[in-house]
Amino acid sequence: MAEQGENGEYPAHWEADVVLRDGSTAHLRPIAPTDAAELQRLHTSQSEKSIYLRFFTYKSKLTSKELARFTRVDHRDRVAFVTVRGGAIIGVGRYDRLDDPAEAEVAFNIADNAQGKGVGSILLEHLAAAARENGIERFSAEVLPENRKMLTVFAEAGYEVGRRFDDGVVALKFPIDPTARSRAVMEAREHRAEARSLAGLLAPRSVAVIGASREWGSPGHTLLTNLIEGGFDGPVYGINPDALEIAGMVSYARIGDVPGDVDLAVIAVPRTELEAVVADCAAQGVRGVVVITAGFDAAGEDSAAQQRELVRVARSNGMRLVGPASLGLINTASGVRLNASVAPGMPKAGTLGLFSQSAAMGVILFTAASRRGVGVSNVVSAGNRADVSGNDAMQFWEDDESTSAVGLYLESFGNPRKFSRIARRLSRSKPVIVAKSDYMGVRLPPGHAVRTTQAPLGAVDEMLRQSGVIRVQTSEQLMDIAQIVASQPLPEGGRVAVVANSESLVDNVADAAGQHGLEPTHTNGSLELDDGQSRALPRLNRALAEALEPADVDAGLLVLLPVRGIAVETLARAAYDAGRAAGKPVVVAFAGQLDPAFPAEGVLEEGEGPAVASSQDADVAALQPAIPYFASPGQAAAALGRIAAYVKWRERDFGEPVEVPDADVDRAESLLAGYLGRVADAELLRLDRGQVAELLGCYGISVLESAPFDTEDEAAAAAGRIGYPVALKTTDEHLRHRLDLGGVRLNIYDEESLRGNIRHMRSILEPFGAVGLELQAMAESGQGCVVRALEDPLLGPLVSYGLAGDAVNLLDDWAHVIPPLSSTDLAEFVRRPRAARKLFGYQGLPAVDVAALEDVLNRIATLKDQHPEVALLELNPLLVSARGVTVLSADVRIGNPAERTDSARRAMSKY
DSSP: OOOOOOOOOOOOGGOEEEEOSSOOEEEEEEEOOOGGGHHHHHHHSSSSHHHHHHHOOOSSSOOOHHHHHHHHHSSEEEEEEEEETTEEEEEEEEEEEEESTTTTEEEEEEOGOOOOOOOOOOOHHHHHHHHHHHHTEEEEEEEEEEEHHHHHHHHSSSOOOOEEEEEEEEEEEEEOOOOHHHHHHHHHHHHHHHHHHHHHSSSSSSEEEEESSSSSHHHHHHHHHHHHTOOOOOOOEEEOOOOSSEETTEEEEEEGOSSSOOOOEOOOOHHHHHHHHHHHHHHHSSSEEEEEOOOOOOOOOHHHHHHHHHHHHHHHOOEEEEEEOOOOOOOOOOTTOEEEEOOOOOOOEEEEEEEEEEEHHHHHHHHHHHHHTTEEEEEETTTTOOSOOOOHHHHHHHHOTTTTTEEEEEEEESSSSHHHHHHHHHHSSSSEEEEEOBBTBBBOTOOOOOOOOOSSHHHHHHHHHTTEEEEESSSHHHHHHHHHTTSSOOOOEEEEEESSSSSHHHHHHHHHOOOOOOOOEEEEEOOOOHHHHHHHHHHHHHHHHHHHHHHOEEEEEEOOOOOOOOHHHHHHHHHHHHHHHHHEEEEEEETTOOOOOOOOOOOOOOOOOOOOOOOOOOOHTTTTOOOOOOOSSHHHHHHHHHHHHHHHHSSSOOOOOOTTTTOOHHHHHHHHHHHHOOOOOOOOOOOOOHHHHHHTTTOOOOOEEEEEESSEEEEEHHHHHHHHEEEEEOOOOOTTTOOOTTTEEEEEEEEEHHHHHHHHHHHHHGGSSSSSSSEEEEEOEEEEEEEEEEEETTTTEEEEEEEHHOOOOOSSSEEOOSSSSSSHHHHHHHHGGGGGGGGBBBBTTTOOOHHHHHHHHHHHHHHHHHHHTEEEEEEEEEEEETTEEEOOOOEEEEOOOOOSSBSSSSOOOOO
């Protein structure tokens, strides 16, 4: 919809798909004059009580004058949003600016059948975001005392709401700038809604297979067979217009012919039929659809447009969509037993949640888990992730008692900022293993319609590290770690006991463990196991018990050369028993064997495996693999080392948010609004020196004055004003930091020396063409640093820093971070570059003022986080001395702010 308001263009960027409290979806958009008839329908369908609470009186219908006023807005002083599902308006929220231009009055009207679903709180969030964009600072409202639902919406929004009782109504007033509390409220509501949304897909009451087939091996046949043979606990319906009977069941021509409600529809029909099938599902009130159909990989707008249309139809009718090109969904819980997938059979029940995008990677993860005997709780394959994504899966797994660890294979990001904050929260309670290629985010797989990053290559990995996930590169590495964390307790640290049946092997293994961040504290290479199973197994148990007993041992690494007469499964079981008795993880590597089989799906005694919640079925806990084991010691040490690093991250002090209390945010917003008026859509505006100094000054950052000149007399006058000694520099961007090329001269103490240096510099730089010169006061000597902040299309605000010179220019020694930052983030950020040791005293150099550097970096990060209009900000160089920080040069460029993928309003990723 693109109706123009009374004044100005229709603000299409305010449109959003949203997830309601019950997990269903709806579309939110600005109101339009064409909504008059539907607004009247909403009004007349309301109860008398609802109408009275909204208008303080009862009116059976709205007048034509009222309808015109309510639906014709200017999108600035008068703004209204409607929440729509299936073409019907289920909620309206509006504001009207008052005589005080910084304040607006808000009002809401929620359909009776949509109350209690969070529609009002979502409308309030979006109204507040639009109002801030239009320069409004406060909302006010008048609510009848008996309208408890609306009073609760305001009270629980996270704002500081002032209330007073005036002439029979409750008058409310509150500032609408986001606060830590309002953001926390929004994120908590978003979490509950999205978790519930995926929970409905993974535990449906009934399932229909659309495209069900009697042809063995076809997707439709496999889906129906898997659902039935997997033991799904609810009704299963086969939908095929050309078959009367499938798999011994009556087949239905259309989903509308099914005699009962359908929660989940799994679709395997040709692409040409998809839109009609999804529309039929929407008309029948299906809760969610899984699209197995592929063929969206071809480049071109037709494929992408069809995919967008499928998602639009689904979301606007309350449905979630998994896919297209999905492997399907699996839930092994005994009360569900859902195998709505084309995977080869029902996997073993366990506590590992698995997420993949393409069906191919889903099959690889599925088979890897099955081959290693790793039990799973759920499998979610998002395919082209047009709607349901890894973010949704993590929201669900955070609360899912049957999931103790999470593994994700990612091929693209839709909303990495949101991924980062969800993963950071989830990782504090459950290990999150992420496999991705180094170029994920730089280029897109076929069929994935999301943004790409323009950030430096290592920025995405830094975002993952900051989030606390265990980052690996392959599905095999993912499963190496998953089979440990899904079957045994986490180690308390990285101190490891190494036990082997070879003296020469144990030292090599200890060295390998050290290379992977582990600390070998006890070693034993004298284990003798070749005198028969009856003697060897008790000896193995005693050796491991002795090795694991000390308090300075967190885990055991058992490495065994081939043992005559004892199967690897038996040895692994003995090691598991020893680890279980000690309450510590034990990992086994069978060295010298070509390919030891992974553990069979043997049933352990009840209570074995990782701790699970009391509500979890006992068979889930009992079906864990006996113990993870590997074909090489290095593979085992690498997996255990990554887990120890994760535990260290999880146990650390996460710090507190670092505010910038003296920042003048309003002044900065005013300045940026003025600059934006001079920016074309695809261009950047480079601020001049005065504008840069004014903007940075809003955040307490000062730039050392510099004075450009043309003549020697002008230079002498400037030096007299600045004060000697001075530095002489070229203004050329490529030469101004190059002492070796003659672009900088330092410590000029008098006018005669200044004039001579100017003449000499101009003669040296003549081969480079005409270059300008400038003077600057000498700063206290120290370590030069470079700070860059940019607005990335994918990651949003990104701040990078490194030590100036060869470290960043030749060795690419940068640290990257995504704001906002905690005190711990900030301390780690400063210390992240390999050259950062120079800041703390190096080869006789004094330590610099690291606290001052942290303060400036946080101010830059805060500025960038709060102002997406700042497309690029660079401090080069920033000089850190023993007594503070001096910014010698700053460059700021302004651009039209890209719509951030994670903002102060709840909205689903664009399709």
